[in-house]
Amino acid sequence: MTPNLTAFLRHRLFWPVAILVGLLLLNLIFTDNFFHIEIKDGHLYGSLIDIFRFGAPLMLVAMGMTLVIATSGIDLSVGSVVAISGALACLQISELGDQNSTGGVLRAVGVALVLSLILGAWNGLLVAGIGIQPIIATLILMVAGRGLAQLITGGQIITVNSTSYKLIGGGYWLTLPFGIIIVAVVLLLTALLTRRLALGLLIESVGGNAEASRLAGIGSRAVLMTVYTFCALCAGIAGLMISSNVSSADGNNAGLWIELDAILAVVIGGTSLAGGRFSLSGTMLGALIIQTLTTTIYSIGVPPQTTLLFKALVVTIVCLLQSPAFRAKVFHRRRRPTGAPPVAEEKVSVTA
Incomplete structure (x- = not known):
């Protein structure tokens, strides 16, 4: 195997791209006109356009989650922020003349x-200012925020x-x-x-x-406040997109479990949960994989009662393929035979 090919196969985005291409080819086989894109009333329509359109909220939430995870944190409250944002916007619009x-x-x-x-700054304050573990700090808002969303809607679905x-x-703009x-x-x-600025290096x-x-x-507290606030902002925009798409707000179900899909998208994209280096492009690929997988599940006729199991299986395979240790054990690394002498290390003599 040539060095260039080896480097290509070891690139962190190789396996996400390969899985995405595989899912698209699967749809090509099972779905008629899957790659067909046409213009109707000045707008682009097609299955590929729908994947991007329905996957947009997840992409936003995963983008914010990427920066939080890069600081070795986690934000479980993004689903609640999605619900709160959509509920508050729809409530105010419904009261307009x-x-x-x-x-x-x-x-x-x-x-x-x-x-x-404000909700993101609250998470950042708990994590950076008080020192609460991120999973606990954001779990507080995950639970309380869902209740706040239902208080805003009065336990009803607000339609606009x-x-x-x-x-x-x-809506559409420029087709x-x-x-x-x-x-x-x-x-x-x-x-x-x-x-392009130093913020990325500070986060890492x-x-x-x-x-x-x-x-x-480095002002680590300021960095943490920034990433948690940004993550909540992304979730708030996603909440507006979800509620406006259906012209209603459901405080109980809007954004439910989107935090788990966002974390999966980040991990699939190659960002380590241990923190440090992150990949925005990898996260976008991960979000597209999850949305394409959802589309594929419905297009190939997977029974609804086994949808979550099928999705979990595919995501598990993707994560295993992403793991260098797993690939080394399963595919190509040959272990040294038992009893064989170890390879002698080269000794370097130092003379005065």
Whole structure:
């Protein structure tokens, strides 16, 4: 095997890309016109477009989760923030005299996003300021936030009829779903802030060794506050997209278990749960894999009662293929025969 081919196979994005291509080819076999894209009423339509459109909220949540995990943390509250954001926006829009008022919709969206920022800052305060373990700190908001979302909706499903609000998750702009454009803009800004500025290095430094970073003069508390606030902001935008797509807010079910899919997307993309280095491009691939898998499950006719088991099986296979240790044991690493003498190490003599 040539060195170039070996390096290609060992690239961290090789297996996610291979799995995504495999799922797409599977759909090509079982789904008619899966790759067919057409323009209707000035909008792009097709199965591939739907994967991006329905996967946009997960991409946003996973993007924020990537930075949190890069600091060796975790955020279990993103699903609750999704529900709170959508519920608050829909409640305010439902109380407008004219639900198509652009100003009223913008105010509702702004208030929902500000609350999301506050909730993210609360998580950051618990983790960075008080020193609570991230899984416990965010679990508090995961439980309490779902109750807050139901208090906002009064335990009911709030429906709205706003064309302006519908644009966020269900509308189109420049022939593309508007949700895809939002994801692209947020991804571009995140990549610029983390890869063109020092923020990315600070995040990786805190994730690698927070105490050493503090001793080196890095404000680890400020970094942690920033990533948890950003993660909640991404979840808040995702909540707006989900609620606007269905023109309603359900405090009980909106964003339910999206935190688990987000964590899976991050792990599939090659970011280690131990913290340190992270990959935004890998996370996007991971989110696309999960959404494509969901689409595949329905298109090939997997029984609904076994959907979650099928999904868990495929994700497990993907994670195993991502593991260098697993590949080394199963595929190509040959162990030294029992009783064979160890390879002598080269000795370097040092003369005075």
